[in-house]
Amino acid sequence: MDAMRSGPGVFYDGTTSARHSVSVELERDALLVRAAEGYLLARWPYGELEHLSAHEGMLRLGRAGSPVLARLEVHDPALAAAIDERAATVDRTGASERRGRAKVVFWSIAAVVSLVLVGIFGVPAMADRLTPYIPFGLERRLGEAVDAQIRPMLDTGKKGKAFECGIAEGEKAGHAALTQLVGRLEAAAALSMPIRLAVLRKPEANAIALPGGYIYLFEGLIAKAETVDEIAGVIAHEIGHVAHRDGTRSVLQTGGLSFLFGMVLGDFVGGWAVIIAAKTVLQSSYSREVERRADAFAVELMKKLGGNPRALGAILVRIEGSNHPGIKLLLDHPDTKDRLAAINLAQSDRVAALLTPAEWAALKRICAGS
């Protein structure tokens, strides 16, 4: 190979686009580019050669760090090999490129692992720490914004009745009873922000709590309830979410996860679906704990008022049995059995009626219409 001292090449000087057919001479420490007429076009030390991207039949060289884009193209494999042998920067096998690439892949995977760990442990922990510092005023506004977005989603229209129950003349008595019940629960819970509770005309047996003290009971839940303690238990559970500021925490968590998986990682093909699914998995695992704590809160609150703390468990089971499999009660998920077991550990010491029978009957008719 050492016999190879010179060969043909194509040279562009980087100042004009003119094509020069040249002969390339390999000296001890530099490569000479000589025009067909014999004069020297360039002298490039081997240490300054830059190996540039080209198709596999060509070795393309430039001068490293030079602002002038002078290019030498070598098509003769033997000459290319001889240059490769002399210049450390020429990497025809791509070995050093591969090493660099392996490093990138390794650290990217490491970054992904740490991002996932942050998603699983860091984001909920940060949301937990941050939530107490969110001012109630801000939570209130957040609640209003979320409410404005969520209401149109819930309100599927038709029927010709107001979306909220308790407005029509015949529903007023029920509304008064509910207000009284909520007032007692709220007073016992000693919250730092007022509850805004409404019954919505939706057939599902469900209830939700938003940030800022918004609680929605659905018509289906009222219909399924057999005692006032069951409704009170559900409301107490939702008040638990409000007291724990779960809605705000979940907004913080969702925001954090969106940022982590959406912005930082970016979108490759179908990336959004992956991100949404990842968030669903992570969030449903957060929410189990949240539900358990809200249950515990509800049990304590019911005990304080002398209601039956186990009524919440009773309505949970009834709804679980009757709802469509897709629609899960009181937010998430399958481990109703575990929740029920925890609720049923509660013992009520004293018993007091939360509403009179007449008030309870009125409450049951809160969505009856005019």
Added chain:
Amino acid sequence: MTVLDVAGPGSGVPSVPAVPAAPAAPGRPGIGAARFFGKQGAYWRLMIRGAILLLLTLGIYRFWLATDQRRFLWANTEIAGDALEYTGTARELLIGFLIAIAVLVPIYGGFFLAALDLGIIGKLSGVIAFVLLALFGHFAIYRARRYRLTRTVFRGVRLHQTGSGWLYAVYSMLWWTITIITLGLAYPWAQASLERYKLRHTYYGDVRGRFTGSGTSLFLRGFVMWLLVVGPLLAGLIFAIGSISWTALAEAIERGGDNVIGRIESVSPNFGAALAFISIASTWSFIAAPLLYPAFQAMMLRWWTSGLRFGEMAATSRLRTAQMYGLYLRFMGYSILLLLVIGVLGGAVFGLAPSLLKVAEQSTLAEASGVVTTVIIYAVVMLAYSTMYQVIVKLRLWRLSFETAELSGLEALDKVNAAGVPSSAFGEGLADALDVGGL
């Protein structure tokens, strides 16, 4: 993703020549051709390896994959006997992306806070965000083009782009608004105007580009297609509007409540027929649009290529519409094959599923791992599909767009002086972060 925009990759079976053709080309002086000799097999390897690494790194590898793709495409494309060179690096793209994140995060934060505002700002925040991000998107497209051009070197001289990204973004938004208002009729003039802006600010060394394609000629060529796709729908709409008794409509709306459409129907006898006609027409458009798409794309590519000028140099496209259909038919064939493979694999998995599902119902962990598995399968399928699209459609399109171009005035190639400096990859990063096809 072409050097100058428009299409993407092509394919190639031909062997790599040891020595490329001498200076100009055979035949008449100054007349030459472009060719592409990248091997499809090599591109498959590059893309499949890239897809696997994308999956493992949740997309971080995209900067490196995009750079590899471009290096491959550029290096294997030869114009008048000389191959193109891509000098961009993955590191630049990564930095561009990081800058874009630094710029966008406060903006997103601002939108989040604005959405909490209950006043007029809160109500308008959605609209403002849309307009602003659309503007950013067009800006990003223009600036990403600048990055790509300044990383393209031909015969030791780089391409570059001047002009203002914001001005382009404003033009682009205005033209798109007009295009939407005119139901697409203004599209040819919009394209002509935007391409003129882009090419007028594009240079190869000191040679300025220009675009000579006219909106009117594109309109005349494409009008039949527009009539076929949009025409019936438009006729249906006009028919419906004409059939409504307006006084009855006003009355119906005044009374409000449900079933406004029902009451309009009862007083305007033809309205029902018009609605039926509209639904048939939209079904027709839905079928016709994809069927005509290759013809549309071929027409656009011919028009665009033939309008390119750099000083004395000019291009003419000899692309045949059938070639474009061939390309998509091939892709459909491969898609069906992929679906069959997925079907067989899916069948095998669900054959085992009942026993797995029983376990899944029991424990939370099993349930979560079920979701994770579904996500992984979904990601793999989507990546397989996109890899296939990149190789079969984009690569072939790239090859076709170069190989069907006939170039003239190439004598001028010998006396171009170098000019221009490399630009930052901010535009690429922005385009990537905003999902407007940066990489």
